[in-house]
Amino acid sequence: MIILKIIGGLGNQMFQIAFARSLSLKYNEKLYIDTSVYKNYKIRNYSITNLIISDYVELFDKKVISFYERKKLEFTQKSYHILQRLFRELRKSDVIGKKVFNFLMKKGLYYNFDSYYYPPLTTDKKIKCVYGYFQSEKYFSDYCTQIKRELKVKTEPSKNEQVLINEISNCNSVGISIRTGDDYLNSKELNVCSENYFIKGMDLISSMQKDVIFYIFSDDINRVKNRFKFKYNVNFIEGFKDYESLRLLYNCKHFIISNSSFSWWGAYLSENPTKIIIAPNRWYNNSSKRPDIYFDKMLLLDV
Numbered sequence: 001m002i003i004l005k006i007i008g009g010l011g012n013q014m015f016q017i018a019f020a021r022s023l024s025l026k027y028n029e030k031l032y033i034d035t036s037v038y039k040n041y042k043i044r045n046y047s048i049t050n051l052i053i054s055d056y057v058e059l060f061d062k063k064v065i066s067f068y069e070r071k072k073l074e075f076t077q078k079s080y081h082i083l084q085r086l087f088r089e090l091r092k093s094d095v096i097g098k099k100v101f102n103f104l105m106k107k108g109l110y111y112n113f114d115s116y117y118y119p120p121l122t123t124d125k126k127i128k129c130v131y132g133y134f135q136s137e138k139y140f141s142d143y144c145t146q147i148k149r150e151l152k153v154k155t156e157p158s159k160n161e162q163v164l165i166n167e168i169s170n171c172n173s174v175g176i177s178i179r180t181g182d183d184y185l186n187s188k189e190l191n192v193c194s195e196n197y198f199i200k201g202m203d204l205i206s207s208m209q210k211d212v213i214f215y216i217f218s219d220d221i222n223r224v225k226n227r228f229k230f231k232y233n234v235n236f237i238e239g240f241k242d243y244e245s246l247r248l249l250y251n252c253k254h255f256i257i258s259n260s261s262f263s264w265w266g267a268y269l270s271e272n273p274t275k276i277i278i279a280p281n282r283w284y285n286n287s288s289k290r291p292d293i294y295f296d297k298m299l300l301l302d303v
Contacts, residue, residue, distance in 0.1 A: 036060075115283070135261060172213060173254070176256045195229075
């Protein structure tokens, strides 16, 4: 069996379940989702239930494994975070590395919070636990087509959303995803994209495409309205749930994304074969090297 300890917002959830789903397909084993984090985590919701992929998983019940196995997983996860903290504070490194990943993997523990891809090894352990971000297409590339299809939204759109879907789908739409939440603006590591980056992106895509119409997505749309001065006409997307915004975003034709997993998936799931995806050339301020979240179709713009 595969047990995914899922964390974070919808974009992070999608990376995690994409990797865990690829393991369940590889091993032909059932995938269980442990959502216990969301009992106390009120910043984001567990939203995978609104995606097609939720039809292929089960919610984790503690009765599925023994008390000993549950405690072992809790201990290893806490130990991993202690190790991560030691690497950051003592070695001044954002990388725990491939050796630790491989060591744990042999024990059935697919743990990785590094922003880099490490090729997964095969393990014969009956219980396999996935815990980490796994932010790279490479983690599910063997089943890419199937997983992309399963990560589409299955929940029926509201009337208001359907009107916007039709509008976005029938014009040369550009989805612009802007992070302006306090967690982003206050982060020395994440705060990468300035207003100037998005303006340059709009200039660039306007020079490459005719009759573009811009749609603005954000985790704090009012802050964007108050702080940003756009020289183009824009349409603000607001009043929708996270999975509804995701569906609206991936129905756009082209994209200007921020360093956000939600932005990434919106662009990645688009069916437009000629889509342009403009992304910041720096994802984190303190990365020792370029993270593996980038993929080939991205056009990188200086930030």
